[in-house]
Amino acid sequence: MVSNGKAAEHPAASGPRTARRSSRIEGIRAASPDKSISHRAIMLAGMAQGISHIEGLLESADVLATAGAVRALGANVERTGDGQWQVKGAPQWRSPDGDLDLGNSGTGVRLLMGAAARFDLTARFTGDVSLSSRPMERVLAPLRLMGVTTIAADGGRLPVTLNGSTRLNAITYTPPVASAQVKSAILLAGLGAMGETVVIEPEATRAHTETLAPLFGADMTMERDGAGLVARVRGGKALHAADVHVPGDPSSAAFPLAAGLVAGTGPVTVTGVMTNPARFGLYRVLEMMGADISITPAGSRAGEALADITVRPGTLKGVQVEPHIAPSMIDEYPILSVIAAFAEGVTHMTGLAELRAKESDRLAASAALLAANGVKVELGEDSLTVHGMGQGDVPGGGLVKTLHDHRLAMAGLVLGLGAKDPVTVDDVAMIATSYPGFFDDMAALGADIA
Structure with a gap:
């Protein structure tokens, strides 16, 4: 290594x-x-059974913060070369020993909240001054509907303490603001929900989670609806390792x-x-x-x-x-x-x-x-x-x-x-x-x- x-x-x-x-x-x-696919590849590999290899990972501060957080949640995340990473997943994430500091990454923190929501754990998410001024309630609101409990700073901002659950409720949700981050957080949480979770977008946003997650074995689909998109995920299916070239x-x-x-x-x-x-x-x-x-x-x-x-x-x-x-x-x-x-x-x-x-x-x-x-x-x-x-x-x-x-x-x-x-x-x-x-x-x- x-x-x-x-x-x-x-x-x-x-x-x-x-x-x-x-x-x-x-x-x-x-x-x-x-960057968007690099974040998702690390998270999905970190939840999957087996060893995934990621080629051409963006080694930016944002993605490295996500890699560190996934490691803190129990996965074995290692760099093996220039842009080359190996991830041995932990199908059951655990409470980290300290705060999960996502630096400046809105994608990292919002998606990771969704991914962590499906496990019996408690995690405190933090970030830099810029990230701490950005709204998190748009993600926290649907996650609470699924059964997560949260404690956030004033205005639904960081730091956020999230208590996940292995018995989340499946929901059907239409985000009030077009956001791939909100959609992806719900879908990642839905991997562990009981039943089918559906996200309805009047205006379609980027569908990287919907494209990438099935490579890891997720029962996730999407269909176009005019200018919009409907994404579905059925919970309870175990993820398996996959190799990804970003x-x-x-x-x-x-x-x-x-x-x-x-x-x-x-x-x-x-x-x-x-x-x-x-x-x-x-x-x-x-x-x-x-x-x-x-x-x-x-x-x-x-x-x-x-x-x-x-x-x-x-x-x-x-x-x-x-x-x-x-x-x-x-x-x-x-x-x-x-x-x-x-x-x-x-x-x-x-x-x-x-x-x-x-x-x-x-x-x-x-x-x-x-x-x-x-x-x-x-x-x-x-x-x-x-x-x-x-x-x-x-x-x-x-x-x-x-x-x-x-x-x-x-x-x-x-x-x-x-x-x-x-x-x-x-x-x-x-x-x-x-x-x-x-x-x-x-x-x-x-x-x-x-």
Whole structure:
């Protein structure tokens, strides 16, 4: 074994960074492993009988926090090489000796609450300052309907103490807010419930749990219902070990590809990107904007189709981004707002209330990012309007307050690559939570980030 579960040590990037126009932005990079599937693979393997092997796991701070928590709950989780992990599952999780600290990971903490709910255990979930400000009640409410008892901080926030049960009730539940995290928490708890648990989504969200869990033997299905989705899981079936090769993350791929669109001197290609429709909204919007983008099928991994995506710099136009698109690109609005600044005309995005409950108030912070760099924006309660300035005409020169949000930090740096004047972000430490290879990938493409 290489280690007891920690990725190889690298100097952590932290503090401010400044991005400026480069003489070259082009090249080919492999997609960073998908964070959502990495979380789920570790959790499902940790509950399964036998030894699972995970290839290409994202070794980010968020995923490593999930791996540590699953280990604390009784599974044997070990790193065997670069991106290579072995998990000997514990079909009966136990109460951990200390708090389960999920750092900055909303996906990790919410899904793990659901996974832990089906066992006779008591666990106290904590996180960093940013995660502790995010709402947990949306997950806790349905779990209590299933028979879990919880104690949370004011406003249903962390720290949360959860008392699970091996005799959970199956429920039928319609989440009031479209959230793959809420759906997945309920489905993971439903693995141990008596009867069939059903989650009804009026607007379909990403279905990675529904795709991945059957590989581990779960009796879980999904069916489309117009724009919505109905997911079902029948409890009581034991999980077995499985081998998983994690596909590339479309959310992380958005940043080098955006750099190619707004600052490129030639083509930028990211290979092995997952094309799950519930995660691919940004790329469909880019097509609407007239981006020079090609999407070439490239096989599949873990039940998910892959593609190689190439972009070339060119003229973009402002578009209307309707609310129904939001669930398929909820994490990509900060970088879309940056791309919109380099388009010709107005881009109007609506249905974005969920952005106010992310690592930061991403809606207000995205508007502030652009305004600080000379771009005219209009902020609504659930909308953002960006008045595009065209290629080469975004002023830049501002300081971006990242508010402990990795996507804001990366979006601000991409803005600086195409702006007239350099753009500085106040901290980059949190980028490691989702995309630890960001700086290496951008440097390889020619980005000037100092």
